[in-house]
Amino acid sequence: MTIAIVDYGAGNLTSVKKAFDFLGQSAVITSDADQVAGADKVIVPGVGHFAATQALWSSGLKDAIVSAIGKGTPFLGICLGMQWMFNSSSEAPGVAGLGVFPGESVHFPSKVKSPHVGWNALQTRGDSRLLRGMPAECFVYFTHSYRVPVVDSTVATCEYGGTFSAAIEKDNLFGVQFHPEKSGAVGIKLLENFCGLPC
Amino acid sequence: MLTKRIIACLDVDGGRVVKGVQFLNLRDAGDPAELAAAHSQAGADEIVLLDISATAEKRKTLLETVKRTARELFIPFTVGGGIRTLDEAASVFAAGADKISINSAALTDPSLITCIADRFGSQAVIVAIDAQRGNDTGNYEAFARGGRTPTGRDAVVWAREAESRGAGEILLTSMDRDGTGSGFECTLTRAIADSVRIPVIASGGAGSAEHFVEVFREGHADAALAASILHYGTTQLADLKRELAAAGIPVRWPC
Numbered sequence: 001m002t003i004a005i006v007d008y009g010a011g012n013l014t015s016v017k018k019a020f021d022f023l024g025q026s027a028v029i030t031s032d033a034d035q036v037a038g039a040d041k042v043i044v045p046g047v048g049h050f051a052a053t054q055a056l057w058s059s060g061l062k063d064a065i066v067s068a069i070g071k072g073t074p075f076l077g078i079c080l081g082m083q084w085m086f087n088s089s090s091e092a093p094g095v096a097g098l099g100v101f102p103g104e105s106v107h108f109p110s111k112v113k114s115p116h117v118g119w120n121a122l123q124t125r126g127d128s129r130l131l132r133g134m135p136a137e138c139f140v141y142f143t144h145s146y147r148v149p150v151v152d153s154t155v156a157t158c159e160y161g162g163t164f165s166a167a168i169e170k171d172n173l174f175g176v177q178f179h180p181e182k183s184g185a186v187g188i189k190l191l192e193n194f195c196g197l198p199c
Numbered sequence: 200m201l202t203k204r205i206i207a208c209l210d211v212d213g214g215r216v217v218k219g220v221q222f223l224n225l226r227d228a229g230d231p232a233e234l235a236a237a238h239s240q241a242g243a244d245e246i247v248l249l250d251i252s253a254t255a256e257k258r259k260t261l262l263e264t265v266k267r268t269a270r271e272l273f274i275p276f277t278v279g280g281g282i283r284t285l286d287e288a289a290s291v292f293a294a295g296a297d298k299i300s301i302n303s304a305a306l307t308d309p310s311l312i313t314c315i316a317d318r319f320g321s322q323a324v325i326v327a328i329d330a331q332r333g334n335d336t337g338n339y340e341a342f343a344r345g346g347r348t349p350t351g352r353d354a355v356v357w358a359r360e361a362e363s364r365g366a367g368e369i370l371l372t373s374m375d376r377d378g379t380g381s382g383f384e385c386t387l388t389r390a391i392a393d394s395v396r397i398p399v400i401a402s403g404g405a406g407s408a409e410h411f412v413e414v415f416r417e418g419h420a421d422a423a424l425a426a427s428i429l430h431y432g433t434t435q436l437a438d439l440k441r442e443l444a445a446a447g448i449p450v451r452w453p454c
Contacts, residue, residue: 010320011319011320011323012292012293012297012319012323014269014292014293014294014295015269015295015297018269018270018295019273022271022273047319047320047322047323048319048320049320113396113397113398113421114396115321115322115367115397115398116201117322117367117368117398117421118201118202118203118204118244118398118421118422119201119202119204119244119451120200120201120202121200121202139202139451139454141274141275143275143322143367144322159200160201181273182273182274182275182297183273183274184239184273184274184454185273185454187273188273
């Protein structure tokens, strides 16, 4: 099994790769569209500005991702990668997201410090293949200034200046706002669950 | 609710963890990779590795140490000490750090903050400030070169500038309290935490669980750093978190 970690120039992907190495899974950091389209699993990580996701469109990576998703390949967006799965972000008006989930990513209200940095509790809801085996309330590590709304596919929420989507899941599409690769044993369990999904 | 973080700090000299009192009298405290893993296991929310090697020869081992420490560490990992350029930061990130901490180099050239933040994101850039209270003014002054060189800059003003240039967090060390175990300097911490909109990590002086409660309640810190109180027996970290939880401080416990 090959896991493609999509490299589009948004931040440091070493930690994500390291977590899969630890799990004994073969993951590659790649910006090659063919490799992404042919992978058994696809991950779009990323930190930083929403405008960075424009590189996914211009490089042909977005088409490769759409083609992989169309074949049923499990897809996981992490942090900025999850925000990209929605329609848009007020951080970069005019830059389109993938639009597989409805809504826009917006900045935290000014009543709370931003970025939201640190360990916060997840409230899980409903059945989730990604969060299987995790406690109903557990702590995970966040670092972000924008957040996505709670939608029908939300499987975990988090409270910080209001409620937002911490994890989403629908068919072969998965997204997490937090960093599983930085969330200790709980996060490793989540990545293990993702690896165990049927390709 | 967002929890208050307890960050275990490893001061590293030539690839070994050491700890001093008020920046002096260093004692050997173990292997960084082993200590980082033990702290993570015991409930540390993050690990900070500060390279305090005085010589270039010793500093060469840093990337190897970072790589070894990062390999099986799955909580946030910050590396600081002697990072002077974007290229040096990039090689530390490539070795497995999630964030870098800069101090003297940012004081010399504040544009370095923006330069690293543009490339790796603000969340990856911590500006460390070593501050000491002036005898005459009562204001806090920022020091460079591991507390050796006074800069004449007001620590609060400098923290605000660091934020505006793209720092994602401030790591604030009270030089007067460092390694003394006599408690964090809450006045300094609060002055800075209330002046910026980014998280402030308090450092210097941790000696007991009450000190942590104080710096979160009175000092308005978002996180607090502990070094010497942790190295000689890591079960203390679990005890610390249990005591903080009992005192009503939101912490990640049980992990």
